[in-house]
């Protein structure tokens with residue numbers, strides 16, 4: 433049977449804006465006053481997804497969330513008509529309004545952790561939505577994320593959906609951004625590498641001093657248990673707290689893996705040597721650890737360019753390619769490194785650049801925008817086929833974006849009640865295009 437690694441990209445929602453909501457995420461804070469372009473953001477994302485489909489990859493899309501989130505605003509005491517709720521929140525608690533308007537669900541690397549059927553005891557593909565408790569604006573995502581995942585992977589014979597972990601910082605979970613699956617072939621059992629920022633229940637364990645460690649060991653272990661993974665196929669490794677304090681808020685800002693390749697910065701992990709030995713032992717296959725030294729690319733350049741927030745994909749030819757943001761071309765040290773990388777004799781043979789600047793300005797690169805789901809042919813056939821990218825869907829979604837999205841949005845626009853109507857009209861139409869059923873609260 434054939435096996436694939438599919439990428440499901442998050443569609444950028446109609447309220448895409450720069451509100452500076454993510455303490456510890458340098459780009460989010462630095463760009464807090466910029467005017468965003470939701471239409472351009474959505475189109476950049478669609479173009480990247482379509483380009484991967486054109487390369488012969490299995491590519492899908494995940495619907496965005498309903499924003500503004502009036503249900504959360506009502507839950508915290510704002511009342512009246514929808515327009516009144518928005519106006520009162522804008523006057524009395526603008527920071528809370530901003531948190532309820534973010535289009536952050538587009539970063540589907542944080543939607544869930546996924547374990548393919550080759551790794552799980554019951555032979556199903558397992559999904560656990562991330563609780564994202566570290567950030568208010570993201571902590572309101574997991575319930576709807578669960579609905580969207582269930583409507584997309586809507587076959588209980590093949591797909592097992594779990595509830596998100598308990599909503600407490602001890603179980604801080606950021607999903608696939610801190611999870612990498614290593615394997616020889618996508619269909620063979622692999623090693624699932626869980627990267628955590630801190631141990632919540634061990635007061636003596638090291639942790640960052642300045643910025644939050646969003647992922648805990650306890651959360652990663654819980655996901656591994658839920659997904660029915662064998663101990664022999666899991667490795668838990670701590671992120672270097674010093675790099676978290678330099679803006680590496682997720683592991684996918686400092687390392688990325690694909691099949692038997694782990695591409696990483698030398699400062700990414702604690703106790704890397706011992707953990708890499710454990711990976712080698714558990715893999716039963718040759719591993720390529722592709723290390724980038726600080727002398728080649730500094731942490732600052734890695735964070736600015738998102739060199740490691742690239743996607744490494746295996747093309748139908750068997751060659752690996754890196755999907756990089758154009759920001760990597762614009763950074764001299766990073767561009768020089770990538771030009772050299774393809775000559776080094778590693779499995780990575782080419783680099784392709786895509787403009788995803790609208791997302792980058794919020795601290796999300798190409799890899800943040802996608803959720804990886806390794807599947808066999810039968811599982812791909814069991815996915816909601818209306819979510820899979822092809823020429824027709826690409827054309828349809830571009831028309832949909834043109835019809836509903838604004839080409840500029842500032843934080844002060846978030847109090848505009850018209851935005852509720854625009855967003856709901858767009859999302860209602862989207863659920864029809866993707867045949868998702870009623871996944872949003874306003875549809876229930």
Ligand SMILES: NCCC[C@H](NC(=O)CCC(=O)O)C(=O)O
Nearest residue numbers: 451452453454457460536796800
């Ligand atoms: N995987 C990339 C996630 C980026 C995301 N940024 C944000 O939410 C920024 C939102 C804002 O500042 O408007 C985050 O930090 O979780």
